[in-house]
Amino acid sequence: MRTEAVGDRYELRDEIGSGGMGTVWRAFDVVLDREVAVKRISPASIASGTASDVLADRFQREARVTARIQHHGVPQVYDAGLDRAADELYLVMELVRGTPLHAFIDPDESLPMSWAAAFAAQICTVLSHAHALPVVHRDLKPANVLVTDDGAVKVLDFGIAAVLRSDVTRLTATGMPMGTSRYMSPEQVQGARITPHSDLYALGCILYELVIGHPVFGGDNDFARMYHHVSTEPTPLREVQPEVPVELERLVLDLLAKASDQRPTDAYEVYEGLLPFLPSPGEQPETAGAVTDAMPDPTLVFRRPNAPRRPPESRPTLERSAAEESSVAAVRAPSTGLREAIREAFERSTALLEEERYAQAADVLEAAIHPAGEVLGAENPNVLELRLRRAAAMVIGGSYREALPEFDALEAAFSRTAGPTSDNAVQCLLQGAYCRAELGQAPQALQQFHGVLDRIRATEGDASEMARQVRLDIGKLHLAENNVTDARRTLQTLYDDLFLLQGQDDELTQEVAALLERIRLIGGPRDPRD
Template sequence: MPQQKIAGRYELLEELSHGGMGDVWRGYDAVLDRPVAVKLIRQQAISSPQLAEEFAKRFRREARITARIQHAGVPQVYDAVLDDSLERLFLVMELVDGVPLSAYVQPGRPLPVAWAAAVAAQVATVLSHAHVVPAIHRDLKPGNILVACDGTVKVLDFGIAAILRTDVTKLTATGTPIGTYQYMSPEQVRGGRITPQTDLYALGCILHELLTGQLLFSADSEYVLMYQHVNAAPTPLRELRADVPSALEALVLHLLRKAPEARPSDIQEVYERLRPFLPSPGATPAQAGAGPTGVPDPTGLFRNPYAPRSRAQAGLRISGTDGQSDAPAAPAAVVGALREEIKEAYAHSDALLEEERFAQAAEVLGDIIEPAARALGSESRQVLELRT
């Protein structure tokens, strides 16, 4: 972990992801007292002045394009800094806590129709704002889609998007097409013109995967995969899952047509065709179908539009007037150790408050609340003081 602050203000706290091109860190903005995500290009990836220049162009493009997409489904860009030596390139943006959409894809356990439609509809709203910039994502895939804790879908890494120009077909200096082979459109494979319909094809691949639990095409070789995207006919959804509505199957097949001009005219049309499969306002989670456990429910935004933030969990039920929990008492040794941890958390929090790091001070106390509630009871004086 770097010891120095970046640009005199950004601290790197914890590595969140490790990619082929760069790493993403959980960071802290010491000037504005807030958590941030910091995307860094690894130094060893910059092997020549020409490649450094290409990275610089890509980062400037990422910062400018992403900043222009004004939508809650796109993490905000706060800062873009390239040092003079081009040895460190980084983008500072909104930190989103959530679950990657790839965690929702389980072989043999496809998502309920309403869940898949809710994800696709939210992605469609993001793309509708991006395509008017105009910006094309070019690498839409489950790994670049995050479902936040409240069910909001976030589309990440517009950094390989390009301003829509008819004379631009590739972003890399080496001529390698941008994209992931499992979700790459035929025109990307061929090195042809990229349009908004390129993102529509990738969305069709994602919908197919969410509804069937399997990739659209599978092969051991990336070249075979690319050949399939260009030449092989996709298997209709209802041949793999009988309960998929025929209209939804027709939409996915329309999205997956080989010729870009044969796909839906725009992303707004896709959203309108998804509307019948979205849960209605006031519907219960059961009516939307039982999705995977332990992940946010993407249908909540449609079932409870503009709902207030959820209440904090009430914790354990209180059995009587003495405030004792139904749960068995924790061993004295555990309680003693926990009380010491609480004391240390307060000391750490107080030290951060002295430095005016208010967000981090609150986070330190917040981290101890759940284990304290389990051991001491959710209504214990110490737990209530921590919550306050």
Template sequence: MAQARRIGEQGRYELIEEIESGGMGTVWRGYDAVLDREIAVKLIRPDVVASPAQAKEFTRRFEREARVTARIGHHGVPQVFDAVLDEASYDRLYLVMEYVRGVSLRRVLTGAEDGAAVGLPVSWAASIAAQICTVLSYAHAIPVVHRDLKPDNVLIAADGTVKVLDFGIAKLLRTDVTRLTATGNRIGTSRYMPPEQIDGAQITPLSDLYALGCVLYELLAGEPVFSGDNDYQLMHQHMNVPPTPLRAPRPEVPEDLEALTLDLLAKAPEQRPADAYAVYERLSPHLPQPGSAADCVTLTDSGSPAAVPDPTVVYRQPNAPLRRTTTPAPSPEPTVPGPVPARVDTALRDAIRDAYARSADLAERGRFVQAADVLKAAIATAATALGQHNPRVLGLRGQRAAVLMAGEDFRRALPEFDALAAVYARTEGPSSDSALECRRHAAHCRANLGQATAALREFQEVLEVVSDTDGDASETALDLRRSIGVLLFSEGRRTEAEGVLDALHEDMCVLLGEDHEETREIADLLARLHRPEGSGPY
């Protein structure tokens, strides 16, 4: 396995894979070894630094993004965790940022099954635009103008939160900010650029509102407001051509929403809405109400539909709890894979062995998130080659679930244990050791997630099977009985807990001895149970 690149003091930040590359730099997915979390790292591309002046420009751009993002302080902007801005050493010029899992708005617009010609549902368009307005209102209060608002710089996170990205060319108003281009080229993207930005006139928060109008138009119409063949044509249209009213390509767009979009696209800044808050207020009637049903949008990717994170959920279910973990449906029976060539099989076997070793090393150092992700990557590779239910693939999945549980990420471990239990029950039988072990771990996860009733039921069902086959005194049975007694104790069901733990203590005295550590632990629990309630710990 290739050695991952590390940067930062003592190699704190590990770069795993490049996820984006632009003219100025690259963005990597990585890990913070100290805090055991995924991060995004923005790096300067050394090959684009042609002069000291350019190095200074890129340093300022990174510095601006870090400082502006920190000052905005809103969840709609990815947080900057660290910034290293040493222009004298280009390989040590980087930003460490929040890694956001989600879908680019550009991809939604180009890949939505129902969005290529008719745009997104009105509730989606309004929700996305309203969330952008909220971010802009925070930025404009500094005051900062983004200057490059476009679908490529908007992300819908997995929870439906809209994130506005790349404040690297933002302009801090009422300050002496040097232009970021030595050649004098316009900054921004011509398809979304307001007339005053094209004309080199004063940039204000109203300039961002024009770009927002371009985005909102595209969300609703399914096509850009202007579609010139080149930058010159696009800029000419923004300067001189009135936009086609939205209800021409899409008659079902509400009249007031069409009027808002055209107001945002006014050529003169003073003819646009007063500020982002005014835009938000005009969008409000089109936002979904709490408790309303969701619209669904899917993407097509190589013929496979995939759901898009729903940006309306923040309005339909404001401040909602984390979604409940549900038991996944049983996977379809796998097709029997063909024979794997010896060379490929050896390479795969080595990759699996390396994944186990690397994951174990990371887990030993308390980096459970990264340890689980190492196994996840190996699972994807092995499942493609061997099939989802191959024993080696199932072994990797079980190890990943165990790592998640060890890292106390019970929410992610639970559905994996449930899925594995279903597979083993189908392939090896519901009483197999593998199925019962997965169910036992799933019960532990449920107990730690506060699902005490379901956890007790599962512990007891597994215990019945284990007792029938191995008796009440087997190692597994003793562990299950202990789990049941402790859970009853923690739930305040003292009488039931005492009955379970008394019988368990008697068996442990015989099997392990009175002085064994585990026997003394149960004795201590019983002593606490025998004390009157409210009598204190002693």
């Protein structure tokens, strides 16, 4: 099955969002073998009667300026252009996984003040970088803000913002205000000149909603809300929620001023106003109100600035007990469609691996694993083979951390179904050891390598080709730990066996000899038994 591609380079996978102007897709960059996000925009949705080439030129100019926003809170822009085959503009960006900001807004449970302030403060840092270019977002709203697992804010859709210069044509239809009515500034509603202060007004709307749990202005339709933005003063926060600090209420009302020149000077001034409500480094997190353990904490970047990345949790597997699997699998039979999907996953992943597109190969296999596992069982031979190939693709692509828990789970599964000395069980144990070695887990890797060697010795002996390679890996790992005594003993014994079996001209024999000579020249503590 041929995958739809954009710009002859970006293979579309899943639609992850849609709006009035286009769709957003999870895609693969076939050149760099990585996931990206592709925004597809129909020229007709932007302006009618304008040639696609002209719109593409304007769009690319804006994308270039957007790409200059060098801030971690803005997804990187990789590419932009016109897909002539589909007659669509496309924007290729960093793929961001996170929780939309609107998921944190609950009319029945308020967020802690520190959380609301932390969200707004992070948005301020993004706006300060964008406005310095200057680029105005024009459609800042909770749906355009994602919160990553570590609580960091990512502001999306700067890619369609207009540049504040007269020589760059806006991408909006003439006379039509651009924005969302709940967060649209009075000047946007009235079609007046839009400035960075328009984004600050939208930020005030967002902060108001984060604190109170409902929008600044309601209304049954866009027209009613637009009218309120122009003509109605917002209800002060403390009239709705008396515990809101006076200073925070004042800041929000300043942001919501009808006249743009009455709002704070810039995003930096807003950030300064939020500082008293942000936690200090080392403070414990607030967990009151709408906060749950599953929600990313936006205060983390302030409480623990520049903290190391937390070790990822192991991904859930499809493991079940052997007894449960055997009883369930006995009454299952693969459908024709499922068999075809498995076959296609193998063929497609093989082609991708040959092209060295390892991440895509793993993704193709993963898409087949779960439906196959649900029907056939997690320890069905076809499912185990899919999982083994996916784990191998991740290792070849250098994703050792992601592959390790799968190799551990597969080793246990193959040991149950085929025995601990079966080829697949031993290979999974060995690959797990390699992953641990690459991740710097030397003691665990050594223990696992010795476990592999014990299994090989039980079936093939100590001098088999696989056993010799594992013994070499053990010796090298001892060297990496500066354990010269154990390294010398392991490698010397291996050399003696290789010399007898393969001869001194054998490539592996020469490699081990070179390592021993290196140990001799460098020196190190000698064992009295040597």
